[in-house]
Amino acid sequence: MLLTGGLKSLLPQARRIIHCKRVRISNISGMAKVPGYTQARVVLLHKSLADDFEKFCHANSGALPLLYRSKPGEWKCTSLSSNSDTRTDHLQYRKYEYGAFTGSLESLNDYAEQLKDMVAFYLGCCSFNFEKVLQAAGIPERNTEQKRNVSVYKTAVPCYSISTFCCNLLVTMRPVPESKLEAAVLATSALKETQGAPVHMGNPGLLGIQDLSKPDYGDPVRLHPGDIPVFWACSVTGIEAVINCRSPLAFTHSFGCTFITDLKNDKFTLRSSREVPQVHCISQDPLHYSMVSTEAAKKIKTLEGLIGIDPGNRGIAHLLHPGELLKACLSLSHARSVLITTGFPTHFNYEPPEENDGPPGALAIAAMLQALEKDVAIVTDQRAMDLNKKIIEEAVQIGILKEPVPLLSYQRESADSALTFLCESGNPRRPRFDHLIAIERAGMAADGNYYNARKVNIKHLVDPIDELFLTAQTIPGITTTGVGDGGNELGMGKVKDAVKKHIKNGDVIACDVAADFAVVAGVSNWGGYAIACALYILSTCEIHDCYLRRAVGFSQLPKKTVWLSALPSVTKEEKLLKALVQLGVRSGASASLEMEVDALPFYNIHSDMIEKLLQEVQH
Template sequence: MGAAKAAVAGSMRSPLAPPPRSYRDMPVGAGDHPPRTDCLLYRIYEYGACTGTLTSLKDYFDQLKDMVTFYLGCSFSFEKAVHKVGVPLRNFEQKCNISMYKTDIPCCRVASFCCNLVVTMRPIPEDKLEAVVGATYPLKDSHGAPIHIGNPGLLGIQNLSSPDYGDPVQPHPGDVPVFWACGVTGVEAVSNCKSPLAFTHSPGCMFVTDLKNEDAAVHNSKEIPKVHCISQNPLHYSIASETAVQKIRELESLIGVDPGDRGVKHLCCQDELLKTCLSLSHARSVLITTGFPTHFNHEPPEENDGPPGAIAMAAMLQSLEKHVVIVTDQRAMSLNKKIIEDAVQQGVLKTPVPLLSYQGDAAESALMFLCENGNLERPRFDHLIAIERAGMAADGNYYNARKVNIKHLVDPIDELFLAAHTIPGVTTTGIGDGGNELGMGKVKEAVRKHIKNGDVIACDVEADFAVVAGISNWGGYAVACALYILNTCEIHDRYLRKAIGFPRLSKKANWASALPSVTKGFEEFCSHSAPNSLVVMVMNDTA
């Protein structure tokens, strides 16, 4: 089977967009002629408007002399490789064209060429997701790995049954929509540049080369992509290399060391750190909350576990250009303001993090706080993280490890996490070391069984992910390190930017500078230093 290509002819340069440019022909007279009859059907564009279809370009010989033809890779070329690993192709089964959709993802503009990404969609059984990613990832000239797996709304696609090009493909029960970049993006670029005259293939009517699929260029890499679900509502999967995943699992193991032998190991669930950081990597705006007034007879009553971890996460999120806010108790605003100011002065934070409080004065307070005008479709934050934050127990009170009720010192920030579960697209994480922290409701049964006083102190409010550490600060440091690992992972970086533009390698030094270390003054914030091996392992990777 020959490799399929999308053909675009016109007075144009190739747009900097995901479809790989496999070949550029020279004008007529300088080499081989552009394809005039090799596509089953062509489209003609005049000043950006499609004015008809043609089965041949022979009548435009003179015009083609001044044009250059671009050949863009096509996902049809990888379907043999997909079938070979046992992944069913629903469009083959249903004897129809694939579905193609316009997205709201802008490509990088080049001169007058600008457009949004066009994607193909194939319904893939959930248990075959890793197989289809592994089969397509090496085939760079055929678009490579998917750019999105899950809910089409995250790409701005509202209705899968109404594709912009091609035919609707019916999924089977248990299928997940998987999206690849599409060569029809080039058609959109041609249309948007409003060239006086241009020709393209008609979507689905590709130019088939003499190059065999098995002889096509393969991206030689030892990396193996791994797929993980990071959200059920909306359904969303992410991708990272096996190497990155293994490093993050090592971090999770390191922070799970229990220095007080309190039974923390029984609360740990594998890959909670990984899923938290994959979700954070996709987030644009993050809310962090901390504060546990366990020393109720002191002023201030806060312990020093929590704020340093919060600052470490905020620093890395800032370096990744995400919006970050910190929410704490009203009575602790001055303390946290001073911590943030010191972090900026010492260079831990690039800029001050906005500091907010939440009082929960009315029934709709939480939704109004989290969403613009309380509109569930306009959340202000994509991810909420609680680190060493007092969590509400089943009886509505808040307890320290000694079963002392500290409710009078705690603002009802739990309400934000409860409300977040009702907002599609908002994910929550709890980081704790004893089971009485906000978000640890996810492991409350283990807390009641294995933690001293767990039957009373266990937090009842659960988060989507529960990161358990021997000391909560370690969990915050691990999140910062894991975010660095993910964003320096080539496979994850490409998936994160939807294959648009170039790898963000120029920002690696900035991310590395945001990694937590004792040399930055974290020891001045707390007496709980991160395990040396945690930071050393990641810092060695920056070399």
């Protein structure tokens, strides 16, 4: 039973009640959470394992915030409580021998001799400490409403291993109304000595959790209509590590019987308020939300504004959807494998017919994805394979790419060709790519043809790569982004109504194939540069970094220098454009073999845009 009556006012004297064992209590969540006293999970290990376990806690501090480590045989913890004795301060203990649970105990007094060589670890616990801040933020406590313990699940996310301590992350789950997601993040991210902000919001399958009705610890908690499952790293992770360590003897508290400290939750040190978190939905199937700091989001919004100018006076202002760049890049940041396509053969009377808007932007994206250690490949027309191979080789020599990007082609051979291309053995549960990007790629119009800006049908020069984007819409877990500057590019189907209304020849040329996100730019290459810059900003955002790695392991920020070197630069893009001129790749609007893109000179137009984007990144 939960002790929720008059004993609430007796904390921390509640420990004395536990010592005397005069009241029958099954757990202490009701005793502590209303007054707001901090609770901690306790692990007791032989001193020979203590150093490694402490390193394990520091290596996975998001799940295992270490409040205190005792000396061998020390049972007082004066920094957390004035009258504590960890041998008797728990309602119930669990005993483990060589990793196996061998019994529950009401105290550890019978193990006085063994305890002389054991060390106690006190780990910050979110399970009950969060309730006060969530309640203050107006977020309903579904587990309390249902008179249940918080649900705890094992995930498929591996912790950073130290010696014999290794396990997957464990998480608590709380249902949160969708309208309250950001409030829940803001409320909990401020708590430093507990697990802080969520590590996942949305579909539990993305954590490897198959059934929310079957928690590994605690009780199942029902979601109400409109609730989103939100997951926080859990210090029960430490117990799993102890089990996997197979120590000859170890003790922990039982679930729900945490250590009550004298500290009030509102006495906790707050995290830096310099970066305030935002929440954004990046996928509906599966449902997935991501986090970013307000500072980083503001920078990416500025990038979007910079590339949204219209030097060709095409009317692209009507196509702009604010926020698309941020959401596209948040999704890319979570992706493991990305497929990029580009190529617009607008110059059908020349060989090669490709224009030079598209490939530079595609390579800028690929370079940053390589630096972020993601798998990346490029798919293009079969007839243009040799040309693209040469372009990739030049990009490596120039220093844009650190290594060649795999080059693929796609042909429709059967009704299942696209599915087979995108998924292992054609199984939609095993996609090869998490994200598809089309940048300045000829897109199919409503009549099945492909048109350049002058309404000339160039279908004979275009392979049906659109089918990959159409099929991706039916495969959970694959997100798509289209980058364009005129509305006839693959992915711009998302804004086709505006294209038909505001773009010259739009009623004919508008691409009919939509992407999940449409990044519109005055020149498509600029969209590619902006994506590369936005990915850098996200990677250097502490809030996003922690969320991305599920708060386990170490920050990726030390790789900042590598990411910085992968950004586009005026020098690299100048060299690439010269190489494209040598390969006969022409300017889009003018068909000239000069240092220009879309009839806009590289110097003072494109070079200035690159510098402005870089200035915002480094601001």
